[in-house]
Amino acid sequence: MRKIVSSWDRAAFLAVAARHWPGGDRVLPRLSRSADHGLLWFGVAAGAALAGGRPARRAALRGVASLAVASATVNTVGKRSVRRLRPVLDAVPLVRQLSRQPFTTSFPSGHSASAVAFTTGVALENPAWGLALAPVAASVCFSRVYTGVHYPGDVLAGAALGAGAAFAVRGIAPTRAQLAPPARPRADAPALPRGEGLVVVVNAGSGQRAAGVRTDPVQEVRSALPLAEVTGYGQDGGDGEGDLGKALESAALRARELDGALGVFGGDGTVNAAAAVARRHRLPLAVLPGGTYNHFAYDLGIESLADACRAVEAGEAVAVDMVRMCAGDGEEAGWFLNTFSIGAYPELVRVRERWAPRTGAWPAGVLAAVHVLRTARPLRLEVDGRRRRLWMLFAGNCTYRGLGLAPVRRHDLADGVLDVRTVSGGPLARTRLLAAALGGSLKHSPVLRTARVRSLRISGIRRGTHLAYDGEIAPAPAELTLRKENEALVVYRLPTEWDLRGRGV
Incomplete structure (x- = not known):
């Protein structure tokens, strides 16, 4: 059986070498070289991250992660387990041959594994973008046979390995569509x-x-x-x-x-x-x-x-849940869907979001913490009747996930709780929090406290203090109560x- 497969593989290789492919001599060797070391796919990922929004960055990150897993598997397991020699180039026209011939073994094709891994990873996050990349990935795979550096069987094995790597990454880091629904209670709304x-x-x-x-x-x-x-x-x-x-x-x-x-x-x-x-x-x-x-x-x-x-x-x-804000006299002061903050948190968010596209969420959160804690001043507040000296107070509508001081997103918009996080302004609090931020253990810092509550009363707010909610800035009243309203809004x-x-x- 092995001899039959090998014979078919060589016959297919020779058939490709013998056939004239219009335009192939100009395009395919260049395309094959552009994919060396994954540079083509890294370039696509960088362009998507810079030009696209959050969905594009997420798809690009998944594609790069899939490529990395595939490449590591090919170079550590694949190439060493089957030491197949490269094809003999006698039948391949000189114009097609690469100026620099690879020196590693032939099985499996690393270029094919990377191309399919990246494209499949992107497709798992966004099928339309994956479909758009599929012809490029297929061309890269074919170019490896066309230029004479791989047998078709090498390419097929590499492609299968690349697809497997993308699904393995999805198993470790589920796509957005696989996550539990971000708001559980279904509601009636008219189809329009x-x-x-x-x-x-x-x-x-x-x-x-x-x-x-x-x-x-x-x-x-x-x-x-x-x-x-x-x-x-x-x-x-x-x-x-x-x-x-x-x-x-x-x-x-x-x-x-x-x-x-x-x-x-x-x-x-x-x-x-x-x-x-x-x-x-x-x-x-x-x-x-x-x-x-x-x-x-x-x-x-x-x-x-x-x-x-x-x-x-x-x-x-x-x-979905909403949070009602009431002033001390009981008058409604507004609502929020996302976050409320008082103190230095609004500046922290601004810095984090400015840096996140370039550095990623975790490094951006650390940089934001360092910057804000170096320049901010603590507030004296009463929180649920207890006098506190705080650098900042954050309250999220439902539980947020992410870096302890700068939460990122929610997976459930109807969990019935306020996600409250406070940063103490006591002795050496700034130094301890900066050390925790730099050490990557921010959420475990003793000066950072978290709680899940249904309501929160903040009083003793000094005149001239501002608060932020859902991206808007407003003067803070002397006293404020935040209260959850479960499933208060129906959204499509x-x-x-x-x-x-x-x-x-």
């Missing part, structure tokens, strides 16, 4: 084909849009949901909070007339305002991510306008793999 019955307020000023590629977000939403009623906001100087509130109120009243839903295109601050209106009018909310970071939309599983449109048209929705969301399994799909 092509957006019929949806009234959308578009904040045209949200997000970072380059002048050379600026698009009209109103037209973008209308094209995606042609039967929706879309109102632009922030285009003609109407960019005050009052104007936004009026636009959302008018849209909510119209949505109630239609027995439909309220939609909002914008960042977390705009979504925050829309959520309060949707809750008050008992309307489902469609979040169309249009801001710079879109934390709530991403935690919800909505990463693009297309995701939001599919959820709205299918009528897929869940209930695409079903995850977990949802589909539960329905037997």
Whole structure:
């Protein structure tokens, strides 16, 4: 059997060598060289990380991790276990041959393993991007036979190993679709084909849009949901909070007339305002991510306008928690969907998010902690009646995951708790926290305290102190109470793999 397979392999190699492939002599040898040491795929990953958003960075990271596993397996196990000699080049035209011939053994093909591992890793995170890369990966694999450095069997074995590496990485680090749903309680919401019955307020000023590629977000939403009623906001100087509130109120009243839903295109601050209106009018909310970071939309599983449109048209929705903020006199001071903070945390987040695309979340969190703790000053507050001296107080709507001082994201938007984290301002607290940050043990530092509670009362706030919630900054009242409201808002969301399994799909 082994002789039959080897004979077929050599025959296929000779057939490729003997055939004329139009354009191949100019393209395939160059493509093969560009993939040396994974440089082609590292370049694709770097371009996606710089030009794309969070989904692109996540897909690029998974592709690189898959490539690394495949490459390590090929070089430590594959090449040493089967010491197959490279093909004889007599039958390969000189114009096709590489100027530098590889000196390692032939089986399996490392280039093929890397190409398929990277592409499969990207596809597991985003099938459309993986499909776009597939022709390039296939061309790299074929180029190894075309240039005479591998038999077809070497390439097939490398490709199988690369795909296996990508699935192994997925087993260790599940894709976003594999994670438990980010909001568990399913809720009733109308299915709105092509957006019929949806009234959308578009904040045209949200997000970072380059002048050379600026698009009209109103037209973008209308094209995606042609039967929706879309109102632009922030285009003609109407960019005050009052104007936004009026636009959302008018849209909510119209949505109630239609027995439909309220939609909002914008960042977390705009979504925050829309959520309060949707809750008050008992309307489902469609979040169309249009801001710079879109934390709530991403935690919800909505990463693009297309995701939001599919959820709205299918009528897929869940209930999520909100947090009510009340001043000392009981007057409502607002709501938040993501985070609340007082002290130095807002500056920490700003620094972390500025550095995260270049360094990754953990190093960016360390740099942010070092910077903020070097420049900030502690506050004196009463927290649930206890006098505290704090560098910062953070409260998240539901449990956040990530670096202890700078949490990153949530996997459940309806867990019924406030995620409270405080950093003590006692003697040597700054030095101890900096040491913990630099040592990578920040979440275990004794000056960092965490708690899971349903409500939190903060008093003794000095005049002139500011607080931040969902990306917005506001003056803090002398006393403030944060209280969870379980499943207070219905939002559209695409079903995850977990949802589909539960329905037997």
